[in-house]
Amino acid sequence: MNILIIKASAESDFKDYKKYMSSPPQGIFSLAAAMPNAHSFEIIDETNGDKLSKKQIEWAQLAILTASTPDITHAYQLAQKLKESSLMVVLSGLHVTFLPSEAAYYADSVIIGEAEPVWQTLLADADKGLLKPSYKSNEQVDMGNLNPWPNTADLKERYGTWGVLVGRGCKNSCSYCTVRPFFKREVFRPVSHVIDEIRASGKKYLELHADNLCSDPDYAFELFTELKKLKVQWVGEATLDFAENEALVEAAAQSGLTYLLVGLETCSHPALKMAGKGFIKPARAKELIRRLHDNDIVVDSCMLFGFDEHEKDIFDETIAFVDDVKLDVIHPNFITPFPGTKFYNQLLREERLLSNDWADYDCSHVVFQPKHMTPQELENGVIKVRDTLYSTGRRLKRFARVTSMQGLYVSSMTT
Ligand code: SF4
Missing domain, CATH: 3.80.30.20 (tm_1862 like domain)
Known part of the structure; x- marks a missing residue:
């Protein structure tokens, strides 16, 4: 599968401030790092100025989006647009974890809690076209086994x-x-x-x-x-x-x-x-x-x-x-x-x-x-x-x- 990993960030008066204050979003990078080799991915960090292109949407079969509370409405709009383009859409992150029923309205599936422990299962289900409405991790990530960065993406130059x-x-x-x-x-x-x-x-x-x-x-x-x-x-x-x-x-x-x-x-x-x-x-x-x-x-x-x-x-x-x-x-x-x-x-x-x-x-x-x-x-x-x-x-x-x-x-x- 081709997968888009998106950190959504709405246009606002604070866009530049958010870009300046934000550091590389480890949450989406560790997901990319945990990606089985059979899949390809692209990372779109809107906080850092990345823009999702038509070409990327046509390329992908699945998108996972995460956003903080003030950006979540924008993430929902993006999720709907991607669903209309026939992508499978997954929402995750803090806001989604605390209000999963709200988020479920805009996605094919939501992740409750940390995403890494359920990521491989979710991808295997998506591959078979059997995505479940929600995935919940019952255990916390083992930090001794966590790989925080994907080796394949040259991300370091994109962040100050x-x-x-x-x-x-x-x-x-x-x-x-x-x-x-x-x-x-x-x-x-x-x-x-x-x-x-x-x-x-x-x-x-x-x-x-x-x-x-x-x-x-x-x-x-x-x-x-x-x-x-x-x-x-x-x-x-x-x-x-x-x-x-x-x-x-x-x-x-x-x-x-x-x-x-x-x-x-x-x-x-x-x-x-x-x-x-x-x-x-x-x-x-x-x-x-x-x-x-x-x-x-x-x-x-x-x-x-x-x-x-x-x-x-x-x-x-x-x-x-x-x-x-x-x-x-x-x-x-x-x-x-x-x-x-x-x-x-x-x-x-x-x-x-x-x-x-x-x-x-x-x-x-x-x-x-x-x-x-x-x-x-x-x-x-x-x-x-x-x-x-x-x-x-x-x-x-x-x-x-x-x-x-x-x-x-x-x-x-x-x-
Ligand atoms: S729980 Fe309190 S001390 Fe801990 S990170 Fe949050 S604000 Fe800081």
């Missing part, structure tokens, strides 16, 4: 920053996060596999992809020790509390960590506590960020607004907090109830969802009734935070700080 899969899942269970409901537990690849892959890639600037890279300090120490020998620079994602471990911060810096996404989310500890993220203590942020800065690590975080614990003064509090703790890169956004999360289920129960249009679920629209303010007040507050934190004076300050740590290239790309 090469991503290396380190782990999937998170041991925490924050109410607004889709990671835990999707990946039932946290698993990491063997360190030797990660190191071999980096060495083979020849890349010197990488994103190490794990939902919470430092949550197992023993694993993280082993990884950083081996990484140091490769003399690479890398960016990653870990909760800020990892910086309580001074030796681990130093090991991370020596292994090439230059830029860290920490997921502080809000300066309100009551809000973090209610969201199941009380282990992050805003009162410790200043000291921990200073420790990261002392090791020349640039610190990036979303600051989310609209938690039930947020009163109208949260906007001014956040501006003062960000200035005080010296965050380098800030993304002020609305907390968004993604399907599958406890937060979504709570708002659904309380009849507080305001939008049925998945395209609005992009963290830039208010899609639910906030508890202590109107949607308009929430929107105005976030605009005020953005305008204030991105004033010329504050940007220049952050620019100077990031330049002193990582040079002009990183500061011009980030601040």
Whole structure:
């Protein structure tokens, strides 16, 4: 069979931002890597600017599409178009896993959960024309056996920053996060596999992809020790509390960590506590960020607004907090109830969802009734935070700080 593997991405004001922020989508690449030799495939990553051509549609017999929630309506439209062209169509990914009945309307088959464990069975069924309406994986992928990249496709040159899969899942269970409901537990690849892959890639600037890279300090120490020998620079994602471990911060810096996404989310500890993220203590942020800065690590975080614990003064509090703790890169956004999360289920129960249009679920629209303010007040507050934190004076300050740590290239790309 000829197969199209598609990461769907809708046209939007944030298309360039998504392209800039996105790293190679390991989900679709590991599917391609698990493809039996009898099949041919093409990868279309719309996030990265790829366009599906008429020739590709005529060439293929089966298409599998994945998309995040704000892109899912576009994915459904694409799925319908492909079905009309007589392709077998499969939908997969987080949104599809959490709302399989909705997705099933647009596809011949849906995958619930991780796709790799059911992929070969699905392809064998499709080959015989016996595709089932759904496939569900009951076990998590064995990271020791996972091959994250297809050998046949020269993908590395298509992405600015090469991503290396380190782990999937998170041991925490924050109410607004889709990671835990999707990946039932946290698993990491063997360190030797990660190191071999980096060495083979020849890349010197990488994103190490794990939902919470430092949550197992023993694993993280082993990884950083081996990484140091490769003399690479890398960016990653870990909760800020990892910086309580001074030796681990130093090991991370020596292994090439230059830029860290920490997921502080809000300066309100009551809000973090209610969201199941009380282990992050805003009162410790200043000291921990200073420790990261002392090791020349640039610190990036979303600051989310609209938690039930947020009163109208949260906007001014956040501006003062960000200035005080010296965050380098800030993304002020609305907390968004993604399907599958406890937060979504709570708002659904309380009849507080305001939008049925998945395209609005992009963290830039208010899609639910906030508890202590109107949607308009929430929107105005976030605009005020953005305008204030991105004033010329504050940007220049952050620019100077990031330049002193990582040079002009990183500061011009980030601040
Ligand atoms: S710590 Fe981060 S990745 Fe883990 S559940 Fe919370 S928000 Fe999600």
